[in-house]
Amino acid sequence: xxxxxxxxxxxxxxxxxxxxxxxxxxxxxxxxxxxxxxxxxxxxxxxxxxxxxxxxxxxxxxxxxxxxxxxxxxxxxxxxxxxxxxxxxxxxxxxxxxxxxxxxxxxxxxxxxxxxxxxxxxxxxxxxxxxxxxxxxxxxxxxxxxxxxxxxxxxxxxxxxxxxxxxxxxxxxxxxxxxxxxxxxxxxxxxxxxxxxxxxxxxxxxxxxxxxxxxxxxxxxxxxxxxxxxxxxxxxxxxxxxxxxxxxxxxxxxxxxxxxxxxxxxxxxxxxxxxxxxxxxxxxxxxxxxxxxxxxxxxxxxxxxxxxxxxxxxxxxxxxxxxxxxxxxxxxxxxxxxxxxxxxxxxxxxxxxxxxxxxxxxxxxxxxxxxxxxxxxxxxxxxxxxxxxxxxxxxxxxxxxxxxxxxxxxxxxxxxxxxxxxxxxxxxxxxxxxxxxxxxxxxxxxxxxxxxxxxxx
Numbered sequence: 001x002x003x004x005x006x007x008x009x010x011x012x013x014x015x016x017x018x019x020x021x022x023x024x025x026x027x028x029x030x031x032x033x034x035x036x037x038x039x040x041x042x043x044x045x046x047x048x049x050x051x052x053x054x055x056x057x058x059x060x061x062x063x064x065x066x067x068x069x070x071x072x073x074x075x076x077x078x079x080x081x082x083x084x085x086x087x088x089x090x091x092x093x094x095x096x097x098x099x100x101x102x103x104x105x106x107x108x109x110x111x112x113x114x115x116x117x118x119x120x121x122x123x124x125x126x127x128x129x130x131x132x133x134x135x136x137x138x139x140x141x142x143x144x145x146x147x148x149x150x151x152x153x154x155x156x157x158x159x160x161x162x163x164x165x166x167x168x169x170x171x172x173x174x175x176x177x178x179x180x181x182x183x184x185x186x187x188x189x190x191x192x193x194x195x196x197x198x199x200x201x202x203x204x205x206x207x208x209x210x211x212x213x214x215x216x217x218x219x220x221x222x223x224x225x226x227x228x229x230x231x232x233x234x235x236x237x238x239x240x241x242x243x244x245x246x247x248x249x250x251x252x253x254x255x256x257x258x259x260x261x262x263x264x265x266x267x268x269x270x271x272x273x274x275x276x277x278x279x280x281x282x283x284x285x286x287x288x289x290x291x292x293x294x295x296x297x298x299x300x301x302x303x304x305x306x307x308x309x310x311x312x313x314x315x316x317x318x319x320x321x322x323x324x325x326x327x328x329x330x331x332x333x334x335x336x337x338x339x340x341x342x343x344x345x346x347x348x349x350x351x352x353x354x355x356x357x358x359x360x361x362x363x364x365x366x367x368x369x370x371x372x373x374x375x376x377x378x379x380x381x382x383x384x385x386x387x388x389x390x391x392x393x394x395x396x397x398x399x400x401x402x403x404x405x406x407x408x409x410x411x412x413x414x415x416x417x418x419x420x421x422x423x424x425x426x427x428x429x430x431x432x433x434x435x436x437x438x439x440x441x442x443x444x445x446x447x448x449x450x451x452x453x454x455x456x457x
Contacts, residue, residue, distance in 0.1 A: 019120030022161030031162025201240025291370020325390030
């Protein structure tokens, strides 16, 4: 990367421009649960403590802005209702707290835009460990192409283009995945195990789905037969996250403060199995497919259904490509590393299934949440490129630029062709400028990529 720092900076700039454009496209509270994420920041900034599920923690001005009259209805109080987002760990919100304090008294939307921009920057940090993940499987040029794909994939900024703790969880989970693969390749040591544990702990106090990486981490240490250092990593994670876990146990009687987990904490295994049988898993699969490609933010505006069906068929094709790629992965001694990537995806899927069962156990309807798959976009991009190599062989170099143009076109279609008219036009005069810069930079990076393809990536 030392020799090619300019392409990397170009890709990083494209990520920032794309994320900023998406954040300015959305109206106030246009992102998933954004009003409650903002309320969480306001609460910790004003009180210096973490909210709970039962106490009023939504600021009066936020509740008024969404025309919410639930809770106490006492709008003379600074906080007017409890927030289910109090289930989230606090790290992201404490990081943004200084920004809230500096902008306190400003119009809400202006502060939200600043926090959205900072959140996009936090998410962009994932490009660094993502590059090193790609380099474990691909050459340098293909690794840059992988980063390029992350920037233009339609779902990237559906999750990462607004205020959400996912924007901090994204680089932490990507770093955790890279450290896991690094331990598999180079062997575990005390220092790297402590670092991995600290990253995992920071991830736990950011977003609980980081825990779904634990099976992959265990697998890497098992391949290296180093269970003592695995235990050391767990202790480091507990040292970072232990205070928050203890807080949850003392307040809710369970380590997991998610609303549905707290409500259904006394449900037994037989009750959960019965609940699992009542869930429409076909609907669950399709909702995950939608979120995996493009879920249209909090208003769930979507592409036509045929787009998702074609995307689903392509995913099956990539699965076939991975099977064809297995012999070469074995000869390259990358089969165990490939297993780590699969374990990350499988662990995340189990987490989503468990979340769905908890939601139904708590008496709620089936929920959509496929956009969370973006958290694993770097490892999924690595798998997709390996699969594409398995399918296309020497034609891989010709297909890659077409794929980049296709995904960029889908993203612009979603943003300009679907969301912009749905939201009633421009919310910022800067948007046309950002889209022009974004398209120009995409064109330059695509030209660079085509040049690499001619050199045979």
